[in-house]
Amino acid sequence: MLIISRALITFRCFNKFTVLRSLNLPRPVISVKCKTTITSIDYSVSSSVARSNWLITNLSKEGKLSQARELFDNLCERDKDVITWTALISGYIRIGLIDEARKLFDRVDSRKNVVTWTAMLNGYIRSDRIEDAERLFAEMPVKNVVSWNTMVDGYMQNGMVDKAFEVFDEMPERNVVSWNTMLTALVQCGRVEDARALFDKMPKKDVISWTAMVTGLAKNGRVDEARKVFDRMPERNV
Template sequence: MPVKNAVSWNALAGAHGVAGDFEGAEGVSQATPARNVSWWNTDIMRNVRLGDMAEAARIFMEIPERDAVSWNSIIGGYAKLGMYDRALDVFQEMQESGMEPTELTVVSALWACAGTGEVELGRRIHSYLASKGIAADGYIGNALVDMYAKCGSLKLARQVFYGMSIRDVTCWNAMIIGLSVHGHSCDALKLFDSMKIEPDHVTFLGVLNACSHGGPVNEGRAYFNSMIGDYKIVPTMKHYGCMIDMLCRYGEVHEAYRMIKDMPIKANSVLWKMVMAACRVHGHFDLANKAFHELHQLMPMDDGDVITISNAYAQAEWWDDVEHLRTKVIGYSASKHAAHS
């Protein structure tokens, strides 16, 4: 090109970043002779993608003149990395600077409010949107439903949800999971049954969680089988976790044990802990012993697990096993102490 302006340099640097060639992007960026606000924004976004928010913040502070993209990049970066308090601090600074927030700003800020439980700030953002005549639809509507649901303001979440003209699967998921997590299992399942669009794997996490905390076991089994058979969704560890939790809560520990053994993915320690604890509560001491040995193969014994199985042995009056476990724990503790000294 006979003439290269800031736009062409920024485009090239941005292309390197999108391709994942951050070293190349840095080289082009540093070679750029004329640095306008787009150059600074590209540099911020590259560091955000790398997860280096300290460097992104440093560049942000150096920008001679910030635009909405500059603010959105830094707020969105903090929110995506779970640095919600920092995201909200910068959002407040943006408002104080007189810069009008965009839809992307609002979505990031609401996401941060959901992460911190800052429902009052979320409500103020909602009021601001209403004052500007901005409808609670699309990404903004989804973010509001998610924020209110996660903060436990289910009445407001429902108002936004039912006021939306179009509800995608993300919106349905936020409402179903919000109801489920806050103990409204029946409402969560009713809402799922009224869905007008196809659910995804996240939807079924909400549904199975609702079954675990209040739905009948048969209903939970039916939803799990429907997820696999009707919607061809492959269960993840989280789906199995909901099912194991549900079965254990209702005393179906043998079924829970079989499900773990038949899983196509290797069970983690959390699932075996669930089964072991439920077996002790429901008096299935042989199965508790099996679960304990499965758990012990995955990880070293910890105090909580030892207490749980020891109590199970004592309830079953297996005093030899109590003594054997005690000897084993003492030997394990001694070897651990020797290794550290």
């Protein structure tokens, strides 16, 4: 049995029992209005992975890492799954505690999945630790398109355009985000010819692709060309 004491649960657009029902908890004798924060509810509940994950994820997102960590540390190992670990790792990354996130990451062992690896990768990139990101990326046993996009974006953020191209060319699959990441970065660093060549190769374009290309051409004095691209846009935003 796990005692959850003084659970901090924020209600926004829910009625007073929405979250409690989602946790399968009994209704307390307490008056709560919408947009009210519960700060003193004591429950004795059977620990379940779903309940624990819900609480840890939401506490982490709200920056309440001490409460999330306390709950995490009091869970039996059988009541933790990869979502539990990844939620807390992401919480530490969100507030910039990358080394603490890495300690947890190393403890997950064989339970890590591609989401866990990508969360840690993103943490290194957000902290401008590109060399750590490179090492982690090389160690990843499985990569998905989000992992590849994250590494490409990391190189672009650090001005390492050629390295970004290398990773982009190695990608086994690409989505429109992959192409837009490269396109936007090329435009931002003034490599309009490369951006235009990439744009013309794109198998699928969205409004972000078209807008990035139009903006890049216009900012580099190629107004007539920008207008031609603009006129070809299948959809436009404001």
